[in-house]
Amino acid sequence: MYKCTKCGRAIELDPEFGAIRCPYCGCRLLFKERPPVVKKVKAI
Ligand SMILES: [Zn+2]
Known part of the structure; x- marks a missing residue:
């Protein structure tokens, strides 16, 4: 999947x-x- 920088x-x-x-x-x-990647971040 690509997105145009001009028309979006x-x-x-x-x-x-x-x-x-x-x-x-x-x-x-x-x-x-x-694609949306869910980042696992540990809560401090
Ligand atoms: Zn375009």
């Missing part, structure tokens, strides 16, 4: 497909969106 839309792309590009605005600057 979530894009589902396979990195192996080739050039990663936003299909909505054509922006090539996307950042990878990590």
